[in-house]
Amino acid sequence: MSLIDPADTPERQNEKLAKIAESLMRRVEHQTAESGAAYAQFERAALLEQRVRERTSDLEHTLDLLHESNARLAQATEDAEAARRNLADAIGTLSEGFALFDPSDVMVMCNARFCQDFRDTATDLSPGLPFEGYVRQISRSRALALAGHQSPEAWVVERMRRHHDRHVMFNVELTGQRWLQVSEHRTGNNGTVVVQTDVTDIVQMERLERERLKDSQARMIRATLDHLNQGVAIFDSAGRLVGWNAKVSTLLAISARLFRIGSRFETLLSRLSADFTFTGSSSRASLAQWATCCGAGGPIRFEVRRSSGQTLDVFGQGMPDGGFVISVTDVTQEREAAQRLAEMNEALESRVMERTLELEDALAAAERANASKTRFVAAASHDLLQPLSAAKLFMDSLHSRLASPGDRDVLAKAESALSSAESLIEALLDISKLDSERLHFDIRPVALREILGPLRDEMEVLAARKGLDLRIVDSSLIVETDPAYLRRVIQNLISNAVRYTGEGRVLVGVRRKGLGARIEVHDTGPGIAEEDQSAIFEEFRRLDARASRNDGLGLGLAIVERACARLGHPIGLISAPGRGSCFMVTVPVAGVGTAPDGRRSSGLAGPVRLGQAGIVVLLVENDPSLRRALTLLMESWGASVIEAEDAEGAFALLDDLALVPDAAVLDQQIGTGATGLELACTLRDRWGPVPAAIVTADRSDNVRRRCGDLGLPRLLKPIDRSALGAFLREVAGG
Structure with a gap:
């Protein structure tokens, strides 16, 4: 492109060139003054361009992700719709009615069988229906059988009350002898699933089975009542007869024609014979009052007697349904036996009293005889010792007068005989003193x-x-x-x-x-x-x-x-x-201890200490001499001894005396086949832990071990009196 048009004149071309040169000079000057700001703007423009490219790249990536998410969402929506169709198809094939409500109790979906028995009123069963609305539609249906005088509004209130429970299952009765079982369950998001199942066949089968069971039970009750030895009559809450057996008619002497379903209790009571006498505080009026209250005051029991001597025990008891039952038992033989036992008891007590008095008289006579014997022995010993002493003095005086050795030998033997007699009398006197209760x-x-x-x-x-x-x-x-x-x-x-x-x-x-x-x-x-x-x-x-x-x-x-x-x-x-x-x-030993009362105590048994405790000791020993010696020893300590030769005799004595011993001293070899250890076990079985000691000459480990296992002290023969005394002191409490 040329800045000068060739068609212009030279002058015009020079003028244009001059203007161009001037403009260029001004522009150069202006660029030189603002070169720093221009460079900064250039850098900023380059940075913004870089950021724009990055943001554009991020936006393109985000758009790709969005497109991918939209594709996935579309696929998920399609899958959810397919699952919903499958769920709808699945619940549609159910034989039960099915409905799903969301957490706000709004219907989400239901199948065609849901509330099909209530189509006369439940016409708007579609998503968006509130739970209470569904309940109210059902309450107005003619298919719903309301109990008694229950109104539809009352049914709605009861149904909504059950809806608040987390798991609900109940039966709804429909007209035409049909039943529907309704169950509600909470879902994970607090929604509600309602399932309706027709259970008419099951309920009818249960009712038939219940009727059969009632008939079987009625037959069993009837057979039981007929086989009872008691008379039984059952009345309902209105006092009407509903069950009985033939025995009650026989015992009460009331005609069996009066015992029929519906008979009034008052009518049966009025037919009770006048020869029945009520005992104690009971009467016909009190029984009638109790029956009127249907036994609310608690059970009642009394006896009635007839002039023939028959005694009947009558027992009444209220029942949970408001009725009551009366039972009558013939106790004539029991009362007669009790009377005979009472008479025998009185006779036995009289005999025991007579024998006791006889024994007391015999004991008093024996004590008097023993005291008389003691006094006689003491007096006789004193009277005999005096002439013996005189005879010995006379013999001493003869000793110097006899010259013949033979005469002196005879005199010596006579002196010896007199000395023996004197020793015998002194010994008898000592024994008499020791046997005396007055000895101090x-x-x-x-x-x-x-x-x-x-x-x-x-x-x-x-x-x-x-x-x-x-x-x-x-x-x-x-x-x-x-x-x-x-x-x-x-x-x-x-x-x-x-x-x-x-x-x-x-x-x-x-x-x-x-x-x-x-x-x-x-x-x-x-x-x-x-x-x-x-x-x-x-x-x-x-x-x-x-x-x-x-x-x-x-x-x-x-x-x-x-x-x-x-x-x-x-x-x-x-x-x-x-x-x-x-x-x-x-x-x-003196002074080794002090008793609580201040007296000195040696820790050993003092004389006659057990008598204060009054213990009774059973002694079983087959050796008469040893038995007598042990009896004498224990009685001298103040114990009362019941002695026997064998186990059979011991139990016979204890049964006759009606006495349980405080302790027992038992010989291991009794001689009748039993042992002392076996007898000790028998005593424990009959009367509990009776303290016992085993007397034995058997020093074997077997006897020692068995005594240790049973916790019984073993007294070896010859008997250590200190061991026996320690055993009795422990029984007597010290």
Whole structure:
């Protein structure tokens, strides 16, 4: 393109060139002044162009995504529409009516079977219908069978109340003996699904089955009533008879023609014979009043009697439906048996009272006889000892006048006989005193050396005559006892040891044993067999049959046992044939303890302590001698002893006395096939935990283990009196 037109004149061309040159000069000048601002605008334009290209690229990407999302949305819409069509097709094939309501209780969809029984009023069942509107349309339908005088509005209120529950299922009765089951369930978004199912066949089958069951139950009830030994009559809330059996007519002597469905209770009561007499506070009026209230005041029970002697027990009870039932039982035989038992009881009580009085008289007579015997023995002993003493003095005076050795020998034997008689009388006097209830002891602290010292001087002479070594070890202990009786006990034990020891020695010593002092008398005599260790404490019992009267009268150990029992000093024995014997007496040490009342206590059983507790002890022992010895010992402690030879006799005694023992002392080998352990278990089974101790000579582990398993103390023969006393004190409470 040329800036100058060639057709112009030269002048015109020069003029144009001059103007062009001028313009160019001005433009150059202007560009030189604004070159910095122009460059900045150029950079900004370039940056904006870059941003525009980026935004355009982002917009194109966004448009691509939008197109893709629109395509997916269209596909999802198409899938949802397909699913909706499939759901509609599926619910359309259901045999039940189906409807779906959204969380705002607006219908979303339903199938053709929904409310098909209510088409006369439910004409607008389409999406958008409120739930309450659907309910109101149904309430006006002629197909709905309303109960009683219920109005459609009341039905709507009840139906809407059920709609508020999360899960609802109920039956709706339709006209024409048809039923519809309606169930509602909440969906995850709090919508509601309503399902209507025709259950007419099921309800009719249930009603038929219920009727059959009622008929079967009625037959069973009728058979049961007919087989009862009682008379039964059932009345409804209006007092009308609805059920009965033939027995009630027979017992009440009312004609069976009056017992029919609908008979009034008052009518039946009025037909009750006049010879029926009501007992106690009951009467015909009170029974009629109770029936009028249908038993609301609670059950009623009374007896009526006829002039013939028949007694009837009448019981009335209200029922949940407002009716009541009356039962009548013939109790004539029971009342007659009770009367006979009462008469027999009175007769037995009279006999028991007579026997008790007889026993009390016999006991009083025995006590008087025993007291008389004691007084007689004491008086006779005193009267006999005086002439014996005089005879001995006369013989002493004859001794110097007789010159013949033969006469002197006869005189010596006579003196010996008199000495034996004197010893026998003194022993009888001691036993009589120990058996007396009036005996009192002088219990006080006494030093053992005061007793042992004089005995040493006295008994050493007797031991020396037999060539025995008698040794009495001194003791510094002070004990609480009656010094006179303790001296007699130790003297008898030492004398007995010297008498029956042929050779060797006799040792007397004292051992400290807990809270007591145990006085021991050891000898090297022949020893005593285990089966004889209880018998030696009996009166006039000597194991050596060859011994003469001068060698002892058999009363020494009996006196020892009685004295120790009354003093509360346990006595023990350890012996074996050929190995000598050891007799032991345990005496409480003085000052070792103080009782709560301020008296000193040794921790051992004092004399006659168990009597304060009044315990009753059952003793079962087949050995008469041992049984007698144990009875005497425990009775001396104040216990009441019921003794028996075997288990059968023990239970017979306890049943006769109607008594439960406080404790039992049982021999392991009773001798009748049973054992003491078995008897202890039987006692526990009958009367509970009766404390029992097993007496046995069996030292085997089997008996020890069985006693331990049953928690029963084992008393080994010869019986340790301290162990027996501890057992009884524990039973008596200390």
